[in-house]
Amino acid sequence: MAAASLDLHRTHYENFPVASVLLPARLRQPVAAIYAFARSADDFADEGDLPAAERLALLDGYRRELDAIAAGTATAHPVFRRLRPVIAEYRLPLQLFRDLLDAFSQDVVKTRYADYAQLLDYCRRSADPVGRLLLHLFGAATPENLKNSDAICSALQLINHWQDVGIDAAKPVPRIYLPQDEMARFGVADETVLRRTASADFLALMRFQVDRARALMLDGAPLGRALPGRIGLEIRAIVAGGLRILEKIEAVGYDVFSRRPMLDAFDWPRVMWRAL
Template sequence: MSPDDYCQQKAAQSGSSFYYSFLFLPTERRRAITALYAFCREVDDTVDEATDESVARAKLAWWRKEIGAMLAGAPTHPVTKALEPHLVPYSLDGKHLLAIVDGMEMDLNQTRYLDYPALKRYCWHVAGVVGILSASIFGATRPETLDYAERLGLAFQLTNIIRDVGEDARKGRIYLPISELQQFQVTAADILNARHSDNFEQLMAFQTERAKQAYEEAYAVLPKEDRRAQRPGLIMASIYRTLLSEIEADRFHVLEHKISLTPIRKLWLAWKTYVRG
């Protein structure tokens, strides 16, 4: 199996909405973004699938060394072998790749965030820099486009947090800021024990409005010149905002189950966004 095939398989198996945004890209850009996505999945799985924290930390340390090897032109892993040819053509910064690894390590260091600024720093590491790298691959000619991508990455991560409250709680993690739990009189025990309440709905409505605002702030700074090139991100935004609406319509019953869109609906949203340009 070639490195590109390995990354393609990794992306397809994930079932992620990101996969649908790649479908309409030219071949080389699609290879690059698929390799980047596979890299993110590999590093994320290092933490999510590890049963021993020391093993997870050792693996993350290995990935840092592997990024260094890739930057030096000597990658050894299928993902870095697939990604390395795209570093220079798409101006992919190794510091951003290392920042993603740092973000994954944050999940080993803490399972709670005191306030929104602290959560936002985490979101930058695991999503904002991914947005910047992705926008570079899609084609960014203006610095404002990278600002848009960073903001969009934040919006995506906030949406993920809303969708995954129950799933994360079952792993012992609560990403909703402690200060906001207190503001809406929802306890950590309520989250961990999946106790849905009116207070929880109000808390989640507050989180949803913040996510919606993040999307609007991202759209507002995207230059018209780059809009066409950035359609993959806009496709993702269409899918994620529809998901957010579904969660809202379901009155935020995310503690008991994970709400998702069907593949055919994702594909329809992707196509509709693509042809709209």
């Protein structure tokens, strides 16, 4: 749940940590180890041109490494040699890593979401585990903090989806994360998205998605005040960055096909001012 690039990690595992300079120094290596796991597993699902069966096999290899940690047997993969001592020291729940792998495997085979509940369940496994892992690192995994973290992480995942509607539609196996029932309600067909057509109905649908993502982000925002010092500042910066992306989607009239809204160097002073 940490910001590290100017566009919420455009190229790799968009919304999550790369040991941001705002984090306490003692946490940067543990955070980097978690990020290396998440980034590499996400790449198995998304990068290159491997067939689906091979992608799933690579993710299964990561599951076997987690099973080895659970059983107390040796791990061979360099990502896990780095991650294993972090899991042990901070008693990180292995199920959170398994949830991430389940979400990445789902990305290999699932290209449509029937409704918002389905999409939120995907966010629960693809995004929320990272925030929960960080709260365990911080020693702050209280029920209230976990609830607010989930809201922030799910909102960040949704924001990334809405940034990337056009990019996801143009993949070799196109994905549409917009809920199918809401597309039907707004009169938006799959072909509208796949052809990257910014119709009036599509723009209205995107406005609805932006408003809901903002409300979810604001629901979780109290976490940034609940946690102390640089950790709280880090979270407030993440929230401010996500909200700024939503403003930029609005600024292009919700036409994410013509231009991918992303943070640039001019946005960060505003983000940090809001965080402070």
